[in-house]
Amino acid sequence: MKDIKNFINGQYVTNVSGKTYEKRNPVDNSLIGLVHEAGQPEVDAAVAAARAALHGPWGKLSVVERCAMLDGLVAEINHRFDDFLQAEVADTGKPAHLASHIDIPRGAANFKIFTDTIKNVSTESFEMRTPDGKTARSYGVRTPRGVIAIICPWNLPLLLMTWKCGPAMACGNTVVVKPSEATPSTATLLGEVMNKVGVPPGVYNVVNGFGVNSAGSFLTAHPGVNGITFTGETKTGTAIMKAAADGIRPVSLELGGKNAAVVFADCDFDNAIATVTRSVFENCGQVCLGTERVYVERPIFDKFVAALKVKAEGMKPGRPFDHDTKIGPLVSKIHQKKVLSYYARAKEEGATIVFGGGVPDMPDDLKDGCWVEPTIWTGLPETASVVREEIFGPCCHIQPFDTEEEAVRMANDTKYGLATSIYTQDISRASRVATQIEVGLCWINSWFLRDLRTPFGGSKQSGIGREGGLHSLEFYTELRNVMVKY
Numbered sequence: 001m002k003d004i005k006n007f008i009n010g011q012y013v014t015n016v017s018g019k020t021y022e023k024r025n026p027v028d029n030s031l032i033g034l035v036h037e038a039g040q041p042e043v044d045a046a047v048a049a050a051r052a053a054l055h056g057p058w059g060k061l062s063v064v065e066r067c068a069m070l071d072g073l074v075a076e077i078n079h080r081f082d083d084f085l086q087a088e089v090a091d092t093g094k095p096a097h098l099a100s101h102i103d104i105p106r107g108a109a110n111f112k113i114f115t116d117t118i119k120n121v122s123t124e125s126f127e128m129r130t131p132d133g134k135t136a137r138s139y140g141v142r143t144p145r146g147v148i149a150i151i152c153p154w155n156l157p158l159l160l161m162t163w164k165c166g167p168a169m170a171c172g173n174t175v176v177v178k179p180s181e182a183t184p185s186t187a188t189l190l191g192e193v194m195n196k197v198g199v200p201p202g203v204y205n206v207v208n209g210f211g212v213n214s215a216g217s218f219l220t221a222h223p224g225v226n227g228i229t230f231t232g233e234t235k236t237g238t239a240i241m242k243a244a245a246d247g248i249r250p251v252s253l254e255l256g257g258k259n260a261a262v263v264f265a266d267c268d269f270d271n272a273i274a275t276v277t278r279s280v281f282e283n284c285g286q287v288c289l290g291t292e293r294v295y296v297e298r299p300i301f302d303k304f305v306a307a308l309k310v311k312a313e314g315m316k317p318g319r320p321f322d323h324d325t326k327i328g329p330l331v332s333k334i335h336q337k338k339v340l341s342y343y344a345r346a347k348e349e350g351a352t353i354v355f356g357g358g359v360p361d362m363p364d365d366l367k368d369g370c371w372v373e374p375t376i377w378t379g380l381p382e383t384a385s386v387v388r389e390e391i392f393g394p395c396c397h398i399q400p401f402d403t404e405e406e407a408v409r410m411a412n413d414t415k416y417g418l419a420t421s422i423y424t425q426d427i428s429r430a431s432r433v434a435t436q437i438e439v440g441l442c443w444i445n446s447w448f449l450r451d452l453r454t455p456f457g458g459s460k461q462s463g464i465g466r467e468g469g470l471h472s473l474e475f476y477t478e479l480r481n482v483m484v485k486y
């Protein structure tokens with residue numbers, strides 16, 4: 001059984017309270033280990049260590065020296081690929097082939113993109129004539145924002161944590177990470193790698209625990225935190241934004257979504273089916289960019305529904321390292337209960353259940369896992385709960401449309417604005433629709449393709465700010481203007 005501790009000032013520590021909670025494997029509910037819950041004393045210690053590290057050896061490194069150290073981190077994460085893979089799969093239950101193609105490679109790539117970017121960034125400079133006939137020159141200076149609180153989710157634990165740690169540390173900040181209580185292992189393991197490559201103590205800290213009245217709220221309320229970056233549900237984002245207001249701390253928020261796919265009759269049908277299958281069911285539907293609303297032009301509606309049903313039927317659930325496993329469980333019993341409540345709601349509201357809608361019949365040794373069936377609905381109005389609310393499971397509702405205007409109106413009819421995918425071979429229509437849909441990210445004939453230099457983030461209630469490439473500088477640095485007269 002694992003002993004999952006906090007990582008503060010370069011040391012693995014338990015806590016003053018002695019409080020622990022069980023971390024169970026979502027595949028079969030077996031006990032993975034006990035997590036030592038960080039309380040106010042541990043959060044205070046982590047923030048103090050991060051503050052001290054800003055002014056220690058870390059703060060004295062040049063940007064090139066800092067990026068060289070982080071490149072060592074990239075190599076060590078890749079060297080310990082299997083350790084991260086085992087930890088991530090145990091915490092989440094996701095298929096090993098998914099974690100080994102997405103989660104773990106991105107754990108390293110999320111540092112590399114920023115060590116490549118940050119050391120090549122320049123700042124602006126202007127010259128002006130002064131009223132007394134002399135000259136004045138301005139130049140920009142970027143400095144680290146300070147201590148960054150990183151609150152990250154359970155669906156892509158390593159990916160989404162390093163997507164924030166990468167730019168934060170490359171820009172010279174120090175961090176206190178609060179992983180989801182459901183997935184503490186890879187963030188905690190990363191502490192070993194930080195020590196191995198010589199990242200000074202206090203630069204990277206991990207406090208494990210829950211949100212409300214726990215490590216999460218202690219951290220976001222802490223006056224020693226200079227900025228808060230969060231990926232997760234919109235209602236938690238609202239609470240974090242309120243906490244950040246005290247002390248005027250900036251936030252970078254990537255929140256919930258109710259993402260649409262818009263499929264026109266002229267699409268490459270096989271590509272549309274294959275890609276929508278991924279965007280609905282990948283990671284058991286637990287991807288913030290995933291699709292839960294599918295709009296299909298009427299001439300191909302029946303054909304599309306039938307083809308997606310065949311894909312859902314082929315989604316064999318199973319153990320992560322079984323080669324024929326196509327889909328894993330949800331991350332926890334709590335989340336399984338939430339998703340099944342929406343499955344029941346859809347039935348009550350009169351949905352046609354094309355496929356799924358319940359719990360798959362699993363072998364006895366897996367029956368106690370957090371399993372749900374991949375599910376497809378049709379026949380509901382746009383006002384139905386499963387069409388309006390984020391479920392975050394392997395499910396979607398498919399709605400026919402007759403005109404481009406109708407498709408855009410339905411896709412935009414949501415408080416969210418994270419991601420959309422559009423399927424058509426008419427490039428003019430693709431661009432026309434893509435610029436009308438109110439989201440932060442729009443893929444055409446594709447999904448979840450990621451160029452890490454591009455702006456990433458949500459519109460409306462799906463978030464604030466953009467992270468990626470140079471865009472991360474806005475949140476992870478302070479920009480100072482210096483003027484000299486001569």
Ligand SMILES: O=C(O)C(=O)/C=C/C=C/O
Nearest residue numbers: 155163286287288289450
């Ligand atoms: O790909 C990324 O950088 C990213 O942030 C993915 C987010 C997925 C959320 O569930």
